[in-house]
Amino acid sequence: MTSTETTLSPGRAAAPARTDAAGGTDRTQRVSALHDAAHRIRRHALDMGEVQGQGYIGQALGVADVLAVAYKDVLNYRPDEPTWPERDRFLLSIGHYAIALYAALAEAGILDVEELSTYGSDDSRLPMSGMASYTPGMEISGGSLGHGLGVAVGMALGLRHQGSPARVYNLLSDGELDEGSTWEAALAGAHHGLDNVTAVVDVNALQADGPTAGVLRTEPVTEKWEAFGWHAIRVDGNDIDALVTAFDTLRAHRGSPSVLICDTRIGRGVPLLETREKAHFMRVEEHEWQVARDQLDQSYHSARKGTDA
Amino acid sequence: MTAPATATNTPRKLTTSAMIASIAEEGQRTTKAPFGHALARLAEERPEIVGLSADLAKYTDMHIFREAHPDRFFQMGMAEQSMLGAAAGLAEVGLVPFASTYSVFATRRAYDFLCLDIAEPGLNVNVVGALPGLTTGYGPSHQATEDLAILRGIPGLTIVDPADSVDIEQAVPALAASPGPTYLRLLRGAVPTVLDEYGYRFELGKAAELRTGRDVLFISTGLMTTRALTAAQELAADHVDVAVLHVPTVKPLDTEAILRETAKGRLVVTLENHTVIGGLAESVASCLACAGAGVRIVPIGLPDEFLAAGALPTLHDRYGLSVAAIKARVREEL
Numbered sequence: 001m002t003s004t005e006t007t008l009s010p011g012r013a014a015a016p017a018r019t020d021a022a023g024g025t026d027r028t029q030r031v032s033a034l035h036d037a038a039h040r041i042r043r044h045a046l047d048m049g050e051v052q053g054q055g056y057i058g059q060a061l062g063v064a065d066v067l068a069v070a071y072k073d074v075l076n077y078r079p080d081e082p083t084w085p086e087r088d089r090f091l092l093s094i095g096h097y098a099i100a101l102y103a104a105l106a107e108a109g110i111l112d113v114e115e116l117s118t119y120g121s122d123d124s125r126l127p128m129s130g131m132a133s134y135t136p137g138m139e140i141s142g143g144s145l146g147h148g149l150g151v152a153v154g155m156a157l158g159l160r161h162q163g164s165p166a167r168v169y170n171l172l173s174d175g176e177l178d179e180g181s182t183w184e185a186a187l188a189g190a191h192h193g194l195d196n197v198t199a200v201v202d203v204n205a206l207q208a209d210g211p212t213a214g215v216l217r218t219e220p221v222t223e224k225w226e227a228f229g230w231h232a233i234r235v236d237g238n239d240i241d242a243l244v245t246a247f248d249t250l251r252a253h254r255g256s257p258s259v260l261i262c263d264t265r266i267g268r269g270v271p272l273l274e275t276r277e278k279a280h281f282m283r284v285e286e287h288e289w290q291v292a293r294d295q296l297d298q299s300y301h302s303a304r305k306g307t308d309a
Numbered sequence: 310m311t312a313p314a315t316a317t318n319t320p321r322k323l324t325t326s327a328m329i330a331s332i333a334e335e336g337q338r339t340t341k342a343p344f345g346h347a348l349a350r351l352a353e354e355r356p357e358i359v360g361l362s363a364d365l366a367k368y369t370d371m372h373i374f375r376e377a378h379p380d381r382f383f384q385m386g387m388a389e390q391s392m393l394g395a396a397a398g399l400a401e402v403g404l405v406p407f408a409s410t411y412s413v414f415a416t417r418r419a420y421d422f423l424c425l426d427i428a429e430p431g432l433n434v435n436v437v438g439a440l441p442g443l444t445t446g447y448g449p450s451h452q453a454t455e456d457l458a459i460l461r462g463i464p465g466l467t468i469v470d471p472a473d474s475v476d477i478e479q480a481v482p483a484l485a486a487s488p489g490p491t492y493l494r495l496l497r498g499a500v501p502t503v504l505d506e507y508g509y510r511f512e513l514g515k516a517a518e519l520r521t522g523r524d525v526l527f528i529s530t531g532l533m534t535t536r537a538l539t540a541a542q543e544l545a546a547d548h549v550d551v552a553v554l555h556v557p558t559v560k561p562l563d564t565e566a567i568l569r570e571t572a573k574g575r576l577v578v579t580l581e582n583h584t585v586i587g588g589l590a591e592s593v594a595s596c597l598a599c600a601g602a603g604v605r606i607v608p609i610g611l612p613d614e615f616l617a618a619g620a621l622p623t624l625h626d627r628y629g630l631s632v633a634a635i636k637a638r639v640r641e642e643l
Contacts, residue, residue, distance in 0.1 A: 085402075085403070131429075132430055133429070133430060139401070140397075140401075140426070140430075141425055141426075141429055141430065144421055144425055146390070147394055147421075147422060147425060147426055149394075150390060150391040150392075150393070150394020150395050150397075150398070150422070150426070151394045151395070151397050151398040151401065151426055152398060153391070153394070153395050153398060154394060154395030154396060154397060154398020154399045154400075154401070154406075155398035155399070155401055155402050156398070157383055157395065157398070157399060158359075158398060158399040158401075158402040158403070158404050159402055161359070161380075161381070161404070162402065162403070162404075164402075180390075181388070181390040181391055181394065181422070184385075184386070184388035184390060184391035185388075185391045185394065185395070187386060187388070187391075188385050188386060188388065188391055188395065191386070192383070
């Protein structure tokens, strides 16, 4: 990475362990800090979810680990200057995951935590579906699926043309793989050898109409990307240690764009919500929010105990 | 792009002949690929100008730019959604893209991408649509007869329908200098050169009175302006005095000029290479109605139907866009 200490996010500054390739204490501390960040993102998402009483809570909990690693370990940006031209771009194709990204942007220091309570309210900068013109740090207006990767390809072409070291990340969902435009952009990215672009696919295997396997089968996902000329790695998207290794590997890859396929679990970290049947757009009753928070804290603390032991 | 087979037709019969039919009339002065040359010239002064194409660079005159600035041209393949998304991305990082394809694909096929990726964030992306309206005999798959109707609803999108090579050459730098998104209806290949004889300067958002006249007011846009000028000249021989107000910017519309010129008690005729639904005629009508001006207009444009394939001169005559058809319509109305 070419950034100086002043350009680092708080999380990055606290995790200077990237050179410690052999693992050990520094790596343990780095991963531990990311666990904490992921936990806070989940807490923020639950708090925001309670403002509306419903929403894409399950997806937010599922993707929290990916966002924690992205914003606290991978991306190069300046929290006080969200439009800094040299920043890495993180494009949220899936505008309906905005609740998760707002939580991550708060964790990144780009948004104030207090502002999260305005989520989805009148005149808020945090609408329920992500829009670039509303929110600092939101790079594109997603929500209509199949747009993110095309824009990412253009950004990557432009940044390379300008000699910028910045990288472009695009978080898309497995449902988005239904969109032909995603594959058009995948072709273009490979054709142009854009090794400054990384697609991150959240495979939670669930779409609006039901399980992805029943709506429109997308597997084998890895083989499809590889056939399109992308360097693909597939990991457990709720395994922070694996995510750190994968992002490090992909950043070093040259010659073609890369894709990180992340298998995640809807509602991860909150047993009450993990087992919900109607999980795509989740309704959570008033009395359940505190239960959810308690369960989240409980699973976090027991996981931490396991790590510390 | 291959032309449909026409070898079996007899020599005397007019045929569709090619996807890209010239709109220039016999003996008319023309300029080759004015868009491509204008963009290549502009790019010499402005390093942020980049070009994209969706497998139609040769057919949108973008190949001139590609040859002049190969490192600033990006070929996106036959993938219009991806191209407009990428154009948005290029603009997001500070470049000024011109993205060209056929109008039908830029509008019908990639509308959501033009709307959400480019127009909503207000990016300086210049979408260039070739074969606007009825400029190919290839049939409805390639005839963008409703592109203005589709695009006028997009907030903040500037829409330019140039008349000739002079208009195009002057519009290109103006569109690049305009900070928001634009759509240019492109005339390509050997494009008529007409407006230089009228002391005309393209000005974004402004209508231009090319000719004064006491009896009739033509309000025209796009290639219909050159037809309007010819028709006006020929009608003068019959002692019909026709004024021509050229409206190269369809949106935002120069309502001031339209209200001023229509208030003079002349027969008002709109002329456009587009369906009469949702294009210039309705733009002018709404301008008049909203201002409380009770002026009747005669709309000359394409009918509200999917058009036939065939030879362009035949189709222009059949659907009322030819000079002869314009003159006949004016005589009928006077």
